[in-house]
Amino acid sequence: MTERRYDPVTGEWRMFATRRQDRTFLPAEDACPLCPTKEGAPATEIPLPAFEVVVFENRFPSLVREPPEPDVAGSALYPVAPSTGATEVVVYSDDHHLGLAEMDVARIARIVDVWADRYSELGSRDDVAYVFVFENRGVAVGVTLHHPHGQIYAYPEIPPRARRELDVAIAHIEDFGTCVYCDVVARERADGVRVVAHNRSFLAFVPFAARFPYEVHVASVRHAASLLDLTDPERLALADIVQRVVVAYDGLFDFPLPYVMSMHQAPTDDGEHQHVSHLHLEFTPLHRTAQKLKYLAGSELGAGAFINDTAPEDTATRLRGVGTAGQ
């Protein structure tokens, strides 16, 4: 069963992919499907002896270019649709232990280039409305493969959280005449107390109303709707700031801090609102202390209302203490 179903109570589409239940689960390092293929050994997912960055289609996809017909018939109350789109894996490095914190910044800039290329290529498809670049890192956020990698989902419609941000941004323009995220960046630069790191083109900060204790957003200082708006020096600056955030995370409790990284860019089928989105990355680690996690429980899951047990100004101070703020 690979199909999408619409929930009439929340107005949200959900993806169903029962084959994913059997996906590879935390294999031993010598059976890693994301490592290069060794001479004489069976091929991994990547039939190359070495590589810099590799992108391939997820073997256990929830969205595909040519989806099967849905198993069930839809209706006015319960619409059903094929799982149109794409799910890709971006392998950051051919070294099982070389992650964003350890590699040269120039190598991270190559990953940024890959993100931009895939955004452009997947986004040009008629059946793709939104390209979502993200990374799940660490078993605490459900990672099933340890090898450093991220993912890209190409959704057939703008997903709920992106839709919400877009609606709020449009309302802000109508009310104030400005991009809300530009206003946020200006305010964070002025206040300074929540800044974690910055360089000429990007600002990393704990959001004023953060959902998670060590949540960090990375935003383009000037208005850019997507990676495609960035110059090469800006792509390098993005690589630099991403590395600084991850280095700060890893130094915080002296272990690689699990996190979800989500990149928010402009929808790719929405010319009218192309200028509204403001490129930013959201890092959401679950830890609230070295031993304790922030769980999404009743208030968050059932009501959508987040409780944060920490002051964003305090967690920003702690992250600045381990990272290197500014250039």
Add this chain to the structure above:
Amino acid sequence: MTERRYDPVTGEWRMFATRRQDRTFLPAEDACPLCPTKEGAPATEIPLPAFEVVVFENRFPSLVREPPEPDVAGSALYPVAPSTGATEVVVYSDDHHLGLAEMDVARIARIVDVWADRYSELGSRDDVAYVFVFENRGVAVGVTLHHPHGQIYAYPEIPPRARRELDVAIAHIEDFGTCVYCDVVARERADGVRVVAHNRSFLAFVPFAARFPYEVHVASVRHAASLLDLTDPERLALADIVQRVVVAYDGLFDFPLPYVMSMHQAPTDDGEHQHVSHLHLEFTPLHRTAQKLKYLAGSELGAGAFINDTAPEDTATRLRGVGTAGQ
């Protein structure tokens, strides 16, 4: 720091309560703060030798009746507000091991009465817009006390997920002239394949577009906006179906399945839309198999787009197999 902050990017209020970071964390059974006070021993949270159901204010609250002034000054971009409201603990039983699966249904009906009383009393406050009854069960969803208990939050505004459901329900009435949840209940009764249990007044089913593999919704068969609309026999029927869902969960993998239970009722300050909400409970366990959890990762946290690796019809069949469907 106890205050609420508004996120201008998503248009959501978030709660901050730094004292919660120090809350009691998985105490040993003989130090349980929710057990009755033993003769000669130091008082627990409940200074009684025995009790049926007890409600008290959370000692580590995120919302309170007389909140302090916020620490930071708000602005047009970053509004700030006091943490007005209430957070209460509902202790289900004075027996540390007697949960919803084990107790007499008549005792669960007393808990339903308590939920209804608190909904009425907290909802009558001018500073409360929405009363949210929920239960977090199990360490996997972040429970910090094992003793069977639930919680009640009284929010000063309608929280995001409830607001969303209300907006969608209003749009459905405009489009079709019917309550969307009444339509869902009728469809689930007709289809039957996703039904987990039912009695004369309530239906338990895996939603057509479930977010979680073993998600179960419990809905009033007739339109009822809140617990206050239920007759005494209907309250007993709700107690009965809640127990059947929990018994099915506990039999599924032969351990008490961790879950979040969220009750959705009418907002308490919204006379115009009082009739729109349809009373229902949402049980969201995280397990996708006996050993594996469904994590909220990139697609869910960053994009708001859920992926489910199971077919709702299959998980409903499995739950029916362990529970007792129908009377």
